[in-house]
Amino acid sequence: MESQLRNDVSKEWWSEGVRFECQGSGQCCLSRGEYGFVFLTREDRKRMADHFQLGIREFTKTYCDKTKGYFHLKEEKGRDACVFLKGKKCGIYEARPTQCRTWPFWPEVMNSKTWNKEVKTFCPGVGKGKLHSAEEISKNLKMQKSSELALHRQRKP
Numbered sequence: 639m640e641s642q643l644r645n646d647v648s649k650e651w652w653s654e655g656v657r658f659e660c661q662g663s664g665q666c667c668l669s670r671g672e673y674g675f676v677f678l679t680r681e682d683r684k685r686m687a688d689h690f691q692l693g694i695r696e697f698t699k700t701y702c703d704k705t706k707g708y709f710h711l712k713e714e715k716g717r718d719a720c721v722f723l724k725g726k727k728c729g730i731y732e733a734r735p736t737q738c739r740t741w742p743f744w745p746e747v748m749n750s751k752t753w754n755k756e757v758k759t760f761c762p763g764v765g766k767g768k769l770h771s772a773e774e775i776s777k778n779l780k781m782q783k784s785s786e787l788a789l790h791r792q793r794k795p
């Protein structure tokens with residue numbers, strides 16, 4: 639994982655940038671094995687609570703579940719989809735969690751094997767639209783990594 643976070647990105651497979659533009663498929667908002675849950679830091683919950691003009695406790699009680707001490711968004715029963723997925727669109731796009739903002743530039747998928755075997759096969763946005771520079775990708779990787787560290791710090795068993 640550390641290799642994706644080096645300051646020198648010139649040796650990474652994505653050093654020339656990667657084309658990605660969300661096609662609104664909603665695929666990344668459905669449960670997918672280990673990528674199933676949308677985990678939430680306290681900052682994520684606060685931003686979403688503000689969006690609904692709720693207190694963070696009320697937001698958490700209404701929209702979140704906890705698994706192994708980590709808060710995550712509830713899923714719609716019977717559909718394994720995020721509770722905020724409306725049709726194929728995010729119903730809280732402006733306030734969406736960090737995990738959704740940084741997709742698909744996550745440390746655990748930015749290796750060529752996972753990218754080609756997994757991400758490319760279910761995300762129709764890969765290879766389309768805007769070319770994201772190595773700097774942008776690196777920034778997203780760092781943001782996601784820092785969010786993951788916060789999640790571990792904030793874990794409440």
Ligand code: SF4
Binds near residue numbers: 666728730731734735
């Ligand atoms: S919060 Fe929005 S972008 Fe994130 S999984 Fe739910 S519907 Fe998708």
